[in-house]
Amino acid sequence: MKTRRDFIKISALGLGATAAAGGAAKWVFGDPVGDLMAGAGDESPELKTFPTYCEVCFWKCAGWAYVNEQGGIQKITGNLDDPQCNGRLCPRGTGGVGMFSDPDRLKTPLMRVIKNGEQTYREATWDEALNFIAGKMKEIKAKTGPESMALFFHGSSGNHFSHLMKAYGTPNLAAPSFAQCRGPRDVGFEATFGESVSSPEVTDIRDTKCLVLIGSHIGENMHNGQVQEMSEAIDNGAVIITVDPRLSTAASKSKFWLPIKPSTDLALLLSWIHVLIYENIYNEDYVSKYAEGFEQLKEHVRNFTPEWAYPITTLKPHEIRATAREMAAAAPAVIIHPGRHAAWYGDDVQRTRAIAILNALLGSWGNRGGLFFKEGIKIPEFPHPEYPQPAWSYHELNNGRFPLANEAVTNSVIESSIPADGKEAKIKGWIVTGTNLIASVPLKEQLNKAMQSLELLVVVDTMPMEITGYADVVLPECTYLERYDDIRATAHREPTLALRMPAVEPQYQTKPAWWIAKELGVRLGLGDYFNYKDYTEVLDWQLKQVGSSLDEMKRIGVKKTTRNTSPYIEPGTLHSFKTASGKIQLYSHELAAAGFDAMPVYTPHPEPQEGYYRLIYGRAPMHTFSRTANNRNLVALMPENALWINPQVAALWGFKKGQYIWLKNQDGVVSKFPIKVRLTERIRWDSVYIVHGFGHHHKPLTFAYGRGVNDTELITNVMLDPVMGGTGMRGNFVTFLTKDPGKEAEA
Amino acid sequence: MRYAMAIDTKKCVGCSDCVVACQTENNVPIGYCRDWISETVDGTYPNVSIELRSERCNHCDNAPCVRCCPTGASHFEDGGIVLVTHHKCIGCGACIQSCPYEARYSHPDGYVDKCTFCIHRVRKGEDPACVSVCPTNCMYFGDLDDPNSEIVNVLKNRKFKTLAPEAGTSPQIFYLV
Numbered sequence: 001m002k003t004r005r006d007f008i009k010i011s012a013l014g015l016g017a018t019a020a021a022g023g024a025a026k027w028v029f030g031d032p033v034g035d036l037m038a039g040a041g042d043e044s045p046e047l048k049t050f051p052t053y054c055e056v057c058f059w060k061c062a063g064w065a066y067v068n069e070q071g072g073i074q075k076i077t078g079n080l081d082d083p084q085c086n087g088r089l090c091p092r093g094t095g096g097v098g099m100f101s102d103p104d105r106l107k108t109p110l111m112r113v114i115k116n117g118e119q120t121y122r123e124a125t126w127d128e129a130l131n132f133i134a135g136k137m138k139e140i141k142a143k144t145g146p147e148s149m150a151l152f153f154h155g156s157s158g159n160h161f162s163h164l165m166k167a168y169g170t171p172n173l174a175a176p177s178f179a180q181c182r183g184p185r186d187v188g189f190e191a192t193f194g195e196s197v198s199s200p201e202v203t204d205i206r207d208t209k210c211l212v213l214i215g216s217h218i219g220e221n222m223h224n225g226q227v228q229e230m231s232e233a234i235d236n237g238a239v240i241i242t243v244d245p246r247l248s249t250a251a252s253k254s255k256f257w258l259p260i261k262p263s264t265d266l267a268l269l270l271s272w273i274h275v276l277i278y279e280n281i282y283n284e285d286y287v288s289k290y291a292e293g294f295e296q297l298k299e300h301v302r303n304f305t306p307e308w309a310y311p312i313t314t315l316k317p318h319e320i321r322a323t324a325r326e327m328a329a330a331a332p333a334v335i336i337h338p339g340r341h342a343a344w345y346g347d348d349v350q351r352t353r354a355i356a357i358l359n360a361l362l363g364s365w366g367n368r369g370g371l372f373f374k375e376g377i378k379i380p381e382f383p384h385p386e387y388p389q390p391a392w393s394y395h396e397l398n399n400g401r402f403p404l405a406n407e408a409v410t411n412s413v414i415e416s417s418i419p420a421d422g423k424e425a426k427i428k429g430w431i432v433t434g435t436n437l438i439a440s441v442p443l444k445e446q447l448n449k450a451m452q453s454l455e456l457l458v459v460v461d462t463m464p465m466e467i468t469g470y471a472d473v474v475l476p477e478c479t480y481l482e483r484y485d486d487i488r489a490t491a492h493r494e495p496t497l498a499l500r501m502p503a504v505e506p507q508y509q510t511k512p513a514w515w516i517a518k519e520l521g522v523r524l525g526l527g528d529y530f531n532y533k534d535y536t537e538v539l540d541w542q543l544k545q546v547g548s549s550l551d552e553m554k555r556i557g558v559k560k561t562t563r564n565t566s567p568y569i570e571p572g573t574l575h576s577f578k579t580a581s582g583k584i585q586l587y588s589h590e591l592a593a594a595g596f597d598a599m600p601v602y603t604p605h606p607e608p609q610e611g612y613y614r615l616i617y618g619r620a621p622m623h624t625f626s627r628t629a630n631n632r633n634l635v636a637l638m639p640e641n642a643l644w645i646n647p648q649v650a651a652l653w654g655f656k657k658g659q660y661i662w663l664k665n666q667d668g669v670v671s672k673f674p675i676k677v678r679l680t681e682r683i684r685w686d687s688v689y690i691v692h693g694f695g696h697h698h699k700p701l702t703f704a705y706g707r708g709v710n711d712t713e714l715i716t717n718v719m720l721d722p723v724m725g726g727t728g729m730r731g732n733f734v735t736f737l738t739k740d741p742g743k744e745a746e747a
Numbered sequence: 748m749r750y751a752m753a754i755d756t757k758k759c760v761g762c763s764d765c766v767v768a769c770q771t772e773n774n775v776p777i778g779y780c781r782d783w784i785s786e787t788v789d790g791t792y793p794n795v796s797i798e799l800r801s802e803r804c805n806h807c808d809n810a811p812c813v814r815c816c817p818t819g820a821s822h823f824e825d826g827g828i829v830l831v832t833h834h835k836c837i838g839c840g841a842c843i844q845s846c847p848y849e850a851r852y853s854h855p856d857g858y859v860d861k862c863t864f865c866i867h868r869v870r871k872g873e874d875p876a877c878v879s880v881c882p883t884n885c886m887y888f889g890d891l892d893d894p895n896s897e898i899v900n901v902l903k904n905r906k907f908k909t910l911a912p913e914a915g916t917s918p919q920i921f922y923l924v
Contacts, residue, residue, distance in 0.1 A: 075771035091764040219760030231883035252797045621762035637763040
């Protein structure tokens with residue numbers, strides 16, 4: 001079928017020519033060990049080092065890139081002065097070299113053209129590509145206003161394009177990290193404590209006596225600082241309580257593993273609240289000083305006994321009581337971990353509210369071993385004219401829904417890009433940077449329709465991710481090892497600054513995001529917003545405002561400063577939380593006023609039918625999202641995902657270890673590729689588990705193509721969170737096909 | 748001097764950082780490895796436990812690989828580190844067969860390769876790459892003959908085991924359990 005925007009496989013273009021244009025692609029390793037002749041191989045050549053912070057995930061650990069004599073990246077190690085990693089990168093950071101050396105990288109700008117009646121890409125110069133985009137953006141601005149352009153972003157490049165888009169005049173800057181991930185958690189904590197738990201989270205795991213993880217699998221998610229601190233907590237004898245339908249790595253290190261029936265977490269949380277209040281083991285002093293709405297909460301949870309929760313959660317009442325008592329015994333040095341990816345069941349703000357309420361009842365925020373107050377260094381903006389005031393805000397795209405959404409909602413932007421009811425679409429063009437929407441957002445049909453309706457789709461990436469196949473223009477960004485980016489200014493236990501500078505020149509025809517944004521800005525007549533030749537001018541100016549300089553940061557990579565405020569509530573003082581009243585909201589007037597439950601209420605969610613299993617998904621420590629599935633250093637550790645299935649279930653189906661099967665969901669959607677069966681006692685009978693980020697179907701990802709299953713293609717039932725628009729993705733069920741469904745269809 | 752390693756299975760999360768760090772430190776070709784992660788699962792749902800271990804050459808005191816090497820390529824270095832001199836190795840693979848830990852592999856360049864305890868780093872006073880990168884800090888490297896070393900301290904205070912003790916190789920990697 002011909003569509004406006006055919007999916008173009010970039011490989012079909014004979015990129016050989018472009019590869020040659022890059023020249024320096026050849027990857028040569030040094031040989032620091034030499035031949036080990038007679039064991040005398042301790043003469044390693046001196047490698048040049050450059051400060052960087054990692055871009056393989058959002059934790060942004062600072063480190064050093066080592067450049068070998070051939071001009072390649074030999075290795076990357078952590079910066080000892082960085083509290084986010086303490087000199088120890090995670091496997092992805094260590095394997096960041098594979099992002100740089102990936103043979104499949106985007107190498108030159110590409111533009112969609114029609115050749116012999118077929119849509120295809122042709123290589124373009126930067127000038128051509130940028131002129132084309134600027135022309136289109138001017139056209140859109142003239143026709144329907146700058147607000148009808150949207151940005152989808154993730155990571156450091158997002159800052160540069162956000163600046164460009166604000167200067168252009170649009171409020172529609174959407175990150176999948178909000179509606180698909182941490183948004184419900186942030187809104188839930190804001191409604192309770194008046195602020196979110198930030199990133200990196202303000203969890204004082206290092207000094208905690210009791211860490212409660214609810215579906216959060218630290219150790220499989222390699223949020224580096226947290227993994228390190230959990231290890232310290234284990235050394236210190238902290239009690240870990242893990243709630244997970246799967247014996248996660250963290251669960252295996254826990255004193256209590258509660259293998260909860262998926263989707264019932266809120267019932268467990270409410271019964272924990274019940275136990276704390278009705279056994280009178282909550283932190284009465286803290287609650288009376290800092291919280292509002294206790295009496296209403298007490299009345300609200302009166303009937304939510306562990307016995308009530310038992311048939312819902314399948315967790316025994318004595319276990320629920322025992323774990324609540326452990327928390328109380330450790331209080332206030334206890335953390336009910338807020339998690340990170342929280343878009344599960346559509347009532348996620350309420351679930352994270354319950355988590356926040358538990359933390360409040362135990363008095364953890366503001367106390368050592370609980371949640372601390374962050375402090376950071378504010379980096380001033382490089383001087384630029386004021387941004388124009390958009391004619392309307394991103395809230396318009398929510399059509400009266402999601403009143404507490406305080407960031408643009410990706411799914412609303414996507415929906416608003418489709419003309420409906422005879423009306424023109426509000427959104428006409430997208431710039432997508434650092435996020436492969438095909439893997440990061442569910443509801444593929446809607447996404448497809450939107451992409452077919454757009455007047456302009458620009459994708460900026462380092463790799464030929466699926467989303468690039470839909471673009472009108474593909475702009476190749478260089479990797480983080482080849483560019484300057486903004487100063488990483490972290491607000492956490494200690495305020496820190498970290499510098500990222502190029503360790504090597506951008507390879508091929510790739511460019512740093514700051515350059516792309518600036519060049520586009522200039523072409524859009526927004527040059528005043530980019531009043532510098534080189535980004536080093538911006539960085540040096542900013543650093544000098546805060547008492548450092550680019551020269552200093554090039555030498556040290558990370559700068560820590562001492563705090564001016566205490567991370568904990570000081571004895572004898574009264575802390576004011578950032579809510580309107582200064583008090584923690586056990587009962588939320590804000591939610592009530594918006595028409596939602598003022599206190600969390602458990603609602604049952606659909607369960608799988610006979611022969612179907614709940615699809616749960618998560619992380620593996622050596623991969624980030626879908627972006628590392630082609631990284632040769634990391635796929636060596638885990639080339640594909642596998643389907644975790646309980647051996648008893650597998651026996652019912654007659655599955656053998658290592659067998660490949662296809663997954664079919666409740667709506668009849670079948671996985672594009674088969675997945676390997678992993679028989680394991682580490683999972684419940686009613687659920688199966690896969691690691692997110694595999695099942696790439698874009699052939700230019702020469703390694704990742706066809707390996708494993710993409711969970712988001714099976715997530716067709718999305719439960720929207722009415723509070724903020726989060727896409728609850730855990731209400732999907734799969735059954736198994738043992739024969740290739742494609743072949744069956746042919747026969 | 749007797750170099751050894753202790754690895755805390757209570758802290759290891761099996762992230763494989765040790766594997767990547769070894770690879771980039773020692774130019775191990777992609778598709779091969781000098782260290783790796785093992786997972787042992789015990790019990791049935793819901794009474795399940797797992798043990799995660801970072802494994803590698805055990806630098807055995809009684810190393811069958813050294814004994815069976817026909818050319819002397821496999822040998823002991825100072826501190827008991829077992830090494831392979833690449834240019835002396837004829838790639839016969841006898842050592843690969845003799846190792847109860849499957850710690851050796853045939854390098855595409857024709858010799859047998861394995862963990863060196865990062866001797867080039869250790870001689871500079873640094874930890875092996877795997878130890879220095881570990882996000883959980885679960886690995887301890889040091890000299891068993893030094894009563895003040897951290898490794899001696901943890902082995903004094905913790906229960907530990909070795910792998911395949913029945914092979915009689917006197918392995919020098921200790922797993923804290």
